[in-house]
Amino acid sequence: MIRGAPIPETVTLHVPFIIVKRGGRKEMQMPDGAVQPRRTDGTLVKALARAFRWKRMLESGEFTSISELAEREGITVSYLTRLLRMTLLAPDLVGAILDGRQGLEVTLARLMEPFPAEWADQPLAFART
Template sequence: MSEAAAQTLTVLIPLRAKPRGGRKAMVTPGVLALERRQDITLIKAVARAFRWRRMLESGQFTTIKELAAAERINSSYVSRLLRLTLLAPDIVEAILDGRQPEEMTLPALMEPFPVEWDRQACSPGERLRLARAPDV
C-alpha cells in the first residue's frame, strides 16, 4: 500500500439543527434552501385554530373554556392558538405553501404579535416577519 493511499481526508461541513415540524432538520448556514418544506406542526396548528374559531362563531361552543373541555386540552392553549387566526392572509398562505422562514415556528408564533395586518409582512422576495407587539 502506498503512503498516499493511507492518508485520511477530513471534510468539515458547518451544520446546525433547526426544529421543523416537530423534527430536527440539518441546515447549512449561509446557503439558501433549494426547496421549502411544509411545517406540518404549524399547518395543523393554523388549521385547528381556524376550525375552533368556526366552532365558536357558529355557536357550537359558547366559550373557550367549553371548547377546551370538549377538546380535552387546556383553555390557555386554545386561547393562544386562536390568535393564529389573526395572521394576515398572505402569512397563512405562506405557511400552507411552506414558504415561511426557518424562524417562523409554532413556538415563535405563540409569542405576542401585532394584530394589524400592515405590521405583519409577507410578500415575494421579502422574508416573512412579524414585528413584535408593543409592550402595554
Template sequence: MTTATSITVRVPLAIRHRPGRKTVVSPMGDGVTPVTTRADPALVKALGRAFRYQRMLDEGRYASITEMATAEKIERGYLGNLLRLTLMAPDLVELVLDGRAADRVALPALLEPMPLAWAHQREHLLSDGPTRRAEPDVRIEA
C-alpha cells in the same frame, strides 16, 4: 430432489427525514418531478386546528372558549393561543402552508403574543432580530 432457491428483489428508494414524518421518495420516470414541500407539519396542524376551532365558535357550536376547551379536552390557554393564529396576516399563513417560512417561523414563535397590525406581524415574525419601534405595540392576548 429440488434445491431451495431464493429471489432477491431490489427496489431503489431513499428515505428522507422530515420534521415529524418519514417520506419515501421513489425514482420518478417519464420526466415527472416529485412535489416537494418543506412545510412544518406541526405548524400546518396548528393552523388547521385554529381555523377549525374558530369556525366552530362562529357557527355557535360552543358559547365560549372555556366550553370548547372542556368539550375538546384541551387546555383553555392553549386553545386561546391557537385561536390567535386565525388573526395572522393571510400572506404569513400562506408562507407557512407553502413551507417558505419553515426556516424563520416555528410554532412556539407563533403561539407567543404578536402585533395586531399585519405589517407589524411581518416585521415581528420575519425579521432576523427584534426590532425597536418608537410607538407602542398593540398585542393580541387571549
C-alpha cells in the same frame, strides 16, 4: 490533484449548517444563500387547521364559549386561546406556512407568543429571533 500524487486515506469535508427545532424534531438547515428544498412544517399546518376549525365552531354557535370548547377538545383554555391567535396571521404569512416558505424564525412556539394583530407589523415581529 496532481497526476501521480498519492490518494489520501482520509478526506475531511466541512459543511456549514445549523440545527433548528421544527415541530419537536431537530432539523438541519443550510446557511443563508444555500439552496434548500421547500418542506412544509406539518406541525404548523396542523396548528393552523385546528385554530381555524375552532374559530369556525365558535362563530357558528356550536360552542358558546372558549372554555366549553376547550373542555370538549380536552385541552386547556390557555392553549386554545394561544392557538386561536394564529387566525390573526396575515394571509401572506398563512400562505407561506402552507407552502413551506416561512422563515426559520416562524415556529409554533414563536406563533404562540403574542404578536401584532396588524398584518403590516407582523413581518418585522417575526424577523427577530
